[in-house]
Amino acid sequence: MLLNSLGFNNFYFNYLNENKISQQLIGRIIRESKKNYIVKTNTENISAQISGNLRYSAKKRSDFPAVGDWVVLKNKHTDSPIIKTILPRKSIIERQAIGKFGKKQTIATNVDIAFIMQDINHDFNLNRLDRFLAICYSSKVEPIIILTKIDLMESSKLGFHMKQIQSRFNDVITLKLSNKSLEGFKQIRENIKCGKTYCFIGASGAGKSSLINNLIGEKVMLTKSLREKNNKGKHTTSHRELFILKNSGILIDTPGMRELGIVESYNSLESTFQRIFNIAQDCQFSNCQHINEPKCSVKNAIEIGNLEQSNLDNYHKMYQEQEQFNSSRKGFKDKKIKPSTTHNKKSR
Missing domain, CATH: 2.40.50.140 (Nucleic acid-binding proteins)
Known part of the structure; x- marks a missing residue:
């Protein structure tokens, strides 16, 4: 080879x-x-x-x-x-280690594109997508969202969720997939290029192993339905493994991830919440926290329906997690900085 x-x-x-x-x-x-x-x-x-x-x-x-x-x-x-x-790494996908505050867990390395997979029928969650995207941007890995099990949802509800994603993540490619009927499978396969490395991340049961089986053309990964019959637990992948597609890309499967701790890269939040950062440029104060400050353009955008409150709430939550992670790694030596999306703008 x-x-x-x-x-x-x-x-x-x-x-x-x-x-x-x-x-x-x-x-x-x-x-x-x-x-x-x-x-x-x-x-x-x-x-x-x-x-x-x-x-x-x-x-x-x-x-x-x-x-x-x-x-x-x-x-x-x-x-x-x-x-x-x-050898030096082009990229490294990491998250905050569960139960080990201030420490990181390595997911995969030298990844070009991450397929973020989410079960749209039972596990659709925009805030969790925020977290997956932040991890990708922090790792300098291009994200592609794949919504799975679309065969279990009515087309009108599916269309509604697609509009939600396009409104919140309009610059991220979003694909739809049914591992059962293979609807959308062709589009995913067309996004896989020879010599590129693709990582599959998402919660257990999102369909990662089923998609890998379909891409490879044989059952190399145990799927959730098979394991449930054998009463062997919820997680279908307990390790990380790399597969090479013939005349195509390289695939890395990972264990299911539901808890996603954010690590220290501020730029990952800026990329994930780019819309909030753009709106914040019109805030009156450069250190506006978008909570109760006067003439806050972000709060105004929420009031007139141009931004969801849940999106801002998730930004605040992830920012605080990131600051706590940084403080724990530095031994709480640095003074905590309040969240701001307008660091480079002067007060007016």
């Missing part, structure tokens, strides 16, 4: 040349399981462990290899291959 089919491009080629590393020594992590990693090279799959130096020099979770990483192997053709080095 050519490395290009695994997503290898000039970004990594230049790094190898600059550091005089042979392409024969590298591979991409396709599966992570406890202390072992499965690394796909241009000739085979290799089970490897990380080197002692890499393990003991790691200061945080992102210093360890993750699914999607390109790595340099040592002792490649022996019984004990070792991951010696992680």
Whole structure:
């Protein structure tokens, strides 16, 4: 298999040349399981462990290899291959680790596009989409929203939800899908390009595993309905795994995510709530919090029906989470800044 089919491009080629590393020594992590990693090279799959130096020099979770990483192997053709080095990452998708305040959890690396999947029939939630989008923007990954199980919803209600999304996320591609009838499947497949890496994120039961099965053309992932028959729990994916489509893209499946803690990138909120930021440029005060200040253009937009109150509420909530996350990482040394969407504008 050519490395290009695994997503290898000039970004990594230049790094190898600059550091005089042979392409024969590298591979991409396709599966992570406890202390072992499965690394796909241009000739085979290799089970490897990380080197002692890499393990003991790691200061945080992102210093360890993750699914999607390109790595340099040592002792490649022996019984004990070792991951010696992680190549620089183009992107890393992270969220706040659940139950570990101030720490991050790595979801996937070197992703080009994230498919945000949401069950429109049982789990439609605009505020949760805000959070998924913030994670994507923070990771410098392009988001595409996929609304699943559209066969279970009346067309009039489906149309209403589509208008809600287009109003709130008008610059994000939104696709519709039925994994059962395959309505919308062609459009999704057309968005997958050769050599690009795509990550599937969403709550458990959103249809991620079913879509991957349909894209690959065989049942490589266990779906929720099958697991329910065997009484094996709610989560259909308990690990992260990478799949290569023939003459197409690279897919990374992830465990279901319902709790989405926001990490420290302020720009991710600005990208997610771009409409609020644009409206806020007309606020009277540069530090307007859009709560009870006079001549607040954001509050005025809500009053006249041009902006939803829930959208602003979610911005405030996510901003405070982000500030708390930053404070916990810095040991509460920095003074907390009040939320503002007009940092660069002078008071009038």
